[in-house]
Amino acid sequence: CLNNHGHLCSTHNIVTPKPRIRLIDVDKRCIVNGSGTENWVALSYVWGGANTVLMTTENINQHETQGSLEGILPLTIEDALRVTQALGERYLWVDCLCILQDCEEDKSIHLPRMGDIYRHAVVTIVAASGSNAAAGLPWIRNSITRSEQLFIQVRPSFRLGDYGVATMMDPPESPDCDYATGSPWSMRAWTFQERLLSRRVLIFTKDLIYWECEQSIWREDCFGELPAEFPQIFTSGFGSGTFWSHLDLSRLWRSHPFDIVNTYRQVVSHYTGLQLTYQEDGLHAISGVLAALEMRSGSKFLWGLPTAMLSAALIWESHSDDDATLSSRNQRRTAKHMLGPTQNSTSHCPFPSWSWVGW
Structure with missing residues (x-):
C-alpha cells in the first residue's frame, strides 16, 4: 500500500x-x-x-x-x-x-x-x-483450514481496464x-x-x-x-x-461531490442499531465520524444533528420497539454525556430529548 x-x-x-x-x-x-x-x-x-x-x-x-x-x-x-x-x-x-x-x-x-x-x-x-x-x-x-472444500463456478475472463484480465468466480450456494x-x-x-x-x-x-x-x-x-x-x-x-x-465513507477523504444528507442518514441509521455497554458513550462513540462529516461538509453538529439541516434532522423516528431497544432507551434517557475537563474536573450533561442520541 x-x-x-x-x-x-x-x-x-x-x-x-x-x-x-x-x-x-x-x-x-x-x-x-x-x-x-x-x-x-x-x-x-x-x-x-x-x-x-x-x-x-x-x-x-x-x-x-x-x-x-x-x-x-x-x-x-x-x-x-x-x-x-x-x-x-x-x-x-x-x-x-x-x-x-x-x-x-x-x-x-x-x-x-x-x-x-x-x-x-x-x-x-x-x-x-x-x-x-x-x-x-x-x-x-x-x-x-476448512474441513470441507468449496466448489465454485468460474466465469469467462474479462478485461479490467489497465489492470489486465480478471476471472470472476460465482460463490457457492448460501455463501x-x-x-x-x-x-x-x-x-x-x-x-x-x-x-x-x-x-x-x-x-x-x-x-x-x-x-x-x-x-x-x-x-x-x-x-x-x-x-x-x-x-x-x-x-x-x-x-x-x-x-x-x-x-461509501471513502468520500469523506476525497474531493469529488459529497452528499451529506444521504451519508448522514445512512450513518445514523446504521449506528443506532448497534450495541453500547455504557449508554453515556452514545455520542463519543460516533463523534469521530461526525467530525469527519463536519470537516467534509462544513456543517457543524449539535448533539449529533447537522445544524445546516437542523429542521429536517429533527424529524427522526425509531424503527425498533423490541425489548432490548426499549431497555437501552430507558438507560440512555437517564445517562449523562461526559463533557471535557474544566479546572481539573469533568462535568456531565443529560442527552437532550430532541436528538436521536438521547434515545
Whole structure:
C-alpha cells in the first residue's frame, strides 16, 4: 500500500494533527507516553466478559516499567503485539491500556480523540471473530483450514481496464461472503467508528485474513489485488466485500461531490442499531465520524444533528420497539454525556430529548 498507493492512502487529507497519546512499546512490553510523532498500529476488538488488564491510576507507574506487560495480557492483545512486530512497527494502541480506566478526566481527554487515534494509525488490526479479549486472533497461534472444500463456478475472463484480465468466480450456494457480519465485533457501536475512520485495516476472521485500504482489497481467497475503482467486483463475485461499503465513507477523504444528507442518514441509521455497554458513550462513540462529516461538509453538529439541516434532522423516528431497544432507551434517557475537563474536573450533561442520541 505504501509503495503503490502513495498519497491516496496517506494522511495528506487529514487536517487534524497526530494526538499525543500513550502507546504500548511492543519491544519493551510497557506503556510509554507518545510525543505525537510516532507511528502506531491500533487494535479494534470486543472487550466482552473476559478478564482484561486495565490501566488505572494505581498501576500506571507499574505498567510504564519495561517488561511489565509480559505474560499478563489477554490473547487478543498479545496476538496484536505479535502482528505489530511482524509488520515492522514498534507501537500499538489499545484502549484498555492507553486510557486510564478509573479517571474521568483522562477519559474526557481521550474519548473525543478516538477518531483521530484510528485515523492516524498506520493500520488497524481488526479482531472480527472473537466475542471477548481472550479469544485471540485466528491463524496466529494455530493453522486452521476448512474441513470441507468449496466448489465454485468460474466465469469467462474479462478485461479490467489497465489492470489486465480478471476471472470472476460465482460463490457457492448460501455463501458467507461478508465474514464479519453478525459477529459481536460488527454489532458494537465503538467498532463502527473504528472501522470507518481507519485508513487501512488488517481483518482477522474465523475463515480468512484480509486487508482493506482506500484503494484496494487483498484477500486470501483471491489472487492479486482487487482495485477499489471496480466496486461491482465485490458485490457480484464476493458478496458485500467491504464492511458497510454502501456507506461509501471513502468520500469523506476525497474531493469529488459529497452528499451529506444521504451519508448522514445512512450513518445514523446504521449506528443506532448497534450495541453500547455504557449508554453515556452514545455520542463519543460516533463523534469521530461526525467530525469527519463536519470537516467534509462544513456543517457543524449539535448533539449529533447537522445544524445546516437542523429542521429536517429533527424529524427522526425509531424503527425498533423490541425489548432490548426499549431497555437501552430507558438507560440512555437517564445517562449523562461526559463533557471535557474544566479546572481539573469533568462535568456531565443529560442527552437532550430532541436528538436521536438521547434515545
